[in-house]
Amino acid sequence: MSFVLNVVIIATGGTVRLTGSGLGCTDWPVCTPGSLVPTEELGIHGIIEFANRTISGPLLIAALLVLFYSWRSRQHRRDLFTISTVVLALVVLQALVGAFVVWMHLNANLVGFHYLVSLVIVCITAAYLVRMYEAPGPRSLAVPRAFAIFTHVTTLFMAITIFVGVLTTGAGPHSGDANIQRDGFDATLLSHIHAWPGYISLALVVVLVVWSAVARLRPARWAIALLVTLLVQIVVGVY
Template sequence: MPRVTRVLERVPGTRQLLDADTVTRRRLALAGLAGNIGIVITGGAVRLTGSGLGCPTWPKCTEDSYTATEAMGVNGAIEFGNRLLTFVLSAIAIALVVAVWRHARLRRPAVILALGIPGQGVVGGITVLTDLNPYVVGLHFLLSAAMIGGSYLLWQRTVPRPAAEPGAVRLRPLTWALTAASAAVVVIGVVVTGSGPHAGDEKAHRTGLNPEMISQLHVDAVFLMLGLAVACWFAARAVTAAPMARAATILLAVLLAQGAIGFVQYFTHLPAALVGAHMAGACAVWVATLAVVWSTGFDAPGADGSASSLTSDETNRTLVTVR
């Protein structure tokens, strides 16, 4: 690592990033989180506008061009625009890696997330080469959910956090159950999408599963998650864990709003605008779920031995100041 640091110090423009302060690191981490959510939303727009094969091949947009041509029309521009966002997200990820390079606790997740972006690009390319196979498209979304989770973890780690409250720590298993239910909701939601309309192209295949049956299973998982979210709220208030109670309140609000969108879109035969809002809502529910987990002190200094990983002198000094 010292050798890599010396190399980075010689690269023009990296010295300032290597010496970035906490605020800069946190802003870059937040930009990465927002970018990964943005990719989901723009990817949804590609599918909902029928632009999934706007660029019919990969890595080129056409057999003869890496960019969309005028003859490809709006669909080509939409698909190519989504591909370009990957480069923006890559630039943020690289800047973040440099900014956190001297901080061991931040460096590993930043590097993993940076490597995940080209990995996602490859999966996106496979979706095009397989003519929008619904299972590959679903994998593409689930990998984005994993990237969002990793981005949220990195963002939370950019600032020191107080030690976990004993009452909240006891509720951590309940939040893990909530997280499992939330993940199930996302996974089943992906299966619902693969069995319904809005395939991204009129020639794209569907899974062939019964949409009504899968939708009912999705609703069942949502009600399970809603019950667990209510349980988290009551339990947090019972042990006077104020941060967890606030996080659970936000989750309940987001979950109810997402549920309302889901019911309306189902009974109005899945209009594209509501489907897009539902995809954005899925990201919001996932992030709100993770916030409940983090409110229990998960990954905080002193929680599960994580304090020992705070190797940065700057972070240690900040912790002493906070205490």
């Protein structure tokens, strides 16, 4: 549930930005200085922004429940307890960053950091799900070491692509509010720079797919899923 909610809040956060609802609520934790919830004058933008921040409550509850579950089994699954503790800390951090995003009127760097924290939480909760179904105890490589190293290199280039993509978005027109000043970078130049590690990532993922298929490795289906997702992302990015 924690994983799903963090994916959802990224989607709703994107909706906030693309609909220009970033300051639909002008204060935090209340929507306006005189109201906890959106008022009629705020219109649809207030509803969209408030709906996004409302997800933080279930997120926190889910993180606490996972931590409690992991705490009960911490004697033989210390890894799960550690991961759930990190997730809870990041959820709290995410809420605080969201507050500063509003207080500082959609500062582009803060908005980008806000997104990156959510993405890190998604990655960590995904790792929790994978480990939850594994047997406790020392872990051994399920793939050749060379394949594992190559996967880490691919992850690095994908992380670079995402980071430059955040900078590109920060320089672009969709700030979350039409009246907000962007970060001052050249969006056209950044879009080209953003594409370079993207092309490299695509090539590396293709190699992962072929390698895992030829060697009949366990991650073969996940590699194909990653390639499909990356292709969809490229189409969306170009569009």
